[in-house]
Amino acid sequence: VEWRGGAPFVVTPTTPIVATGAEARRIGRGLAALIGNTVDTTPQIVEAATEPAIALRIDPGAGHGPEGYALEVAASGVEVVASAPAGLFYGVQTLRQLLPARVEYGAALFRPLPIPAVRIADAPRFAWRGMMLDVARHFFGVPDVERVIDLMALHKLNRLHLHLSDDQGWRIEVPGRPELTRVGGRTQVGGGPGGFYTTEEYAGLVAYAAERFITVVPEIDLPGHTNAALASIPELNCDGRARAPYTGTNVGFSAVCVGTPATDAFVADVVAALAAFPGDMIHLGGDEVKELSAAEFATFVEGAQRVVEATGRTFVGWDDVSAAALTPGAVVQVWRPQVPAVARRVAQAVAEGASVVLSPSDRIYLDIKYDADTVLGLTWAGLNGVRDAYDWDPAALLAGVPEAAVLGVEGPLWAETLSTVSDIEFMSFPRLAGVAEIGWTPQTARSWTGYRARLGAFGPRWAALGVSFYRSPEVDWAPDGVE
Numbered sequence: 001v002e003w004r005g006g007a008p009f010v011v012t013p014t015t016p017i018v019a020t021g022a023e024a025r026r027i028g029r030g031l032a033a034l035i036g037n038t039v040d041t042t043p044q045i046v047e048a049a050t051e052p053a054i055a056l057r058i059d060p061g062a063g064h065g066p067e068g069y070a071l072e073v074a075a076s077g078v079e080v081v082a083s084a085p086a087g088l089f090y091g092v093q094t095l096r097q098l099l100p101a102r103v104e105y106g107a108a109l110f111r112p113l114p115i116p117a118v119r120i121a122d123a124p125r126f127a128w129r130g131m132m133l134d135v136a137r138h139f140f141g142v143p144d145v146e147r148v149i150d151l152m153a154l155h156k157l158n159r160l161h162l163h164l165s166d167d168q169g170w171r172i173e174v175p176g177r178p179e180l181t182r183v184g185g186r187t188q189v190g191g192g193p194g195g196f197y198t199t200e201e202y203a204g205l206v207a208y209a210a211e212r213f214i215t216v217v218p219e220i221d222l223p224g225h226t227n228a229a230l231a232s233i234p235e236l237n238c239d240g241r242a243r244a245p246y247t248g249t250n251v252g253f254s255a256v257c258v259g260t261p262a263t264d265a266f267v268a269d270v271v272a273a274l275a276a277f278p279g280d281m282i283h284l285g286g287d288e289v290k291e292l293s294a295a296e297f298a299t300f301v302e303g304a305q306r307v308v309e310a311t312g313r314t315f316v317g318w319d320d321v322s323a324a325a326l327t328p329g330a331v332v333q334v335w336r337p338q339v340p341a342v343a344r345r346v347a348q349a350v351a352e353g354a355s356v357v358l359s360p361s362d363r364i365y366l367d368i369k370y371d372a373d374t375v376l377g378l379t380w381a382g383l384n385g386v387r388d389a390y391d392w393d394p395a396a397l398l399a400g401v402p403e404a405a406v407l408g409v410e411g412p413l414w415a416e417t418l419s420t421v422s423d424i425e426f427m428s429f430p431r432l433a434g435v436a437e438i439g440w441t442p443q444t445a446r447s448w449t450g451y452r453a454r455l456g457a458f459g460p461r462w463a464a465l466g467v468s469f470y471r472s473p474e475v476d477w478a479p480d481g482v483e
Helices: 022-035 085-098 142-154 199-211 227-232 261-275 294-310 319-323 340-351 386-390 421-428 431-440 448-465
Strands: 009-011 017-019 054-058 069-074 077-082 113-115 118-122 128-134 159-163 215-222 281-285 314-318 331-334 355-358 406-413
Touching: 017 022, 022 054, 022 085, 054 085, 069 085, 077 085, 085 118, 085 142, 128 142, 128 431, 142 159, 142 199, 142 421, 159 406, 199 215, 215 261, 261 281, 261 294, 281 294, 294 314, 294 319, 314 319, 319 331, 319 340, 331 340, 340 355, 386 431, 386 448, 406 421, 406 431, 421 431, 431 448
Parallel strands: 017 054, 054 077, 128 159, 128 406, 159 215, 215 281, 281 314, 314 331, 331 355, 355 406
Antiparallel strands: 009 113, 069 077, 069 118
C-alpha cells in the first residue's frame, strides 16, 4: 500500500465505470449498485470514457495471479487491474472499503464519495479463506445463508463450508432418499421445526456463492454425528431399528453400522448427490466417533475416501481422519492442534501427501464465547477473544507442518446456541474479519496493534450494513455516525 497524498478521486452520479468483457461488466454492475440507489445515481457501465472514470480491467498477462490485483486511485481516475475475474472482484472489495461507510446505506440520499489517492498491489497468502456454518443443529434458510455469503464476500473469504447433517438434523435432499428430509429434516436443537434445502434451493446457494467467488464445500458428517440419518433409515442401524429423533446437544453417541451393503449404498448415494453440484471438494466429517473401534473407523474412512475420489472430488475430513490411511491430496481440517497425539498424526499425514486447513478450536471456533459474560456460545475450548482469534501464525501452529502444506484457515461456527442470523453475525464479527486477514495478509504485515486500530475504524461499515457485531472492549470502536 502506497498512500500518495493529494486530492482524492470523487465519485459523482455522472462517474462512469469502464469495463470490457462479460465478467468485468458483471463485477462492475455490482459496484454500480453499491454506489447508486436510483437510476440517476447509479453509474453507467461503458466500454470507454473520456471523463474521469473507474476502470475495471482483466488482463491475463498482468502477472497478479488467480486472486491478486492492482488498484490505483488518483484525482483523475481509478483503475483496478487483475489477471483473473476473482482478482478483479477482490480489488473492487478493497475499493469498496476505501469508500466512505455511508455507501453501505442502501436508502441514503446520494452524496459525492471521495476515494483517497493510493496505489495497492495485493494478493492473498493462502488459497483457502473460509467460514463453516452449521445448519444442522439449527436450520438457517436461504436468505440467512445468502446474508452470510454477502458478508464473507466483503471480507474476501472464498470458502463456505456448510455442515449439512448431524444428530439433530439432515438438511439437503438426496435423490431416492426422501426419508432423510421427511424425517431427519424436521428436527433441530430444542425441538424447533428444523428444515432443509431442496435440490433447487441448494443449487441456488451454490450459484449465489460462485457469483461472489465463494466455493461451497458441503459436509455430510460420517460415520458418527448421524442420528438424524439413523432415525430416517432403519437399515443404517445394526439392529435394523430406526432411532428416535434427537434434539439435544450431546456428541459421540451415534454411528452408522459400518461394512454393510445398506451403509455402503447410503454413502454412495449421498456422495453422488453432493457431487452433482459444482465444487471441487466433499467433506465427510469423521469427528468424535466413539461407537466404533479404531479398525472399524479407519476402514470406513478409507472406503468413503475412495467413493469421494471416484467422483473426481477431493476428500476432506476433520483431523480425526488422520488416524486412517489417507491418499495424497486429501485435506485434513485441524481443530485440535493443541492435542499432542493429533498434532503428530496430522504431521504424519502431511508427510504422506495430505494438506491441511487450520481451524484451531482454541483460536477461531466462532461459537466459543468471547468472554465469560457472553450470552451465546460455548466454553469447552476456553474463551476466544478478538485478539486470541487474530494473534497467531498458521505457519507456526503445528510442528512438522510447513506453510506449503497449509491450504488456509477457516472459522467454524457451530449452532447449538444460535437460532437467528443476528446470532450468526454477533458470534462471527469481529472475529471472522481476523480469520479473513490471517488468510490474506503475510505474517510480516500483521500486528495486533495495527489490526486493532483498523478494526475499530471498520465498525461504522458493519453498522451501516446492519451487522449485529460484538463491540469487544479490546477494540476502540469509531462512532457509527455517517461521515
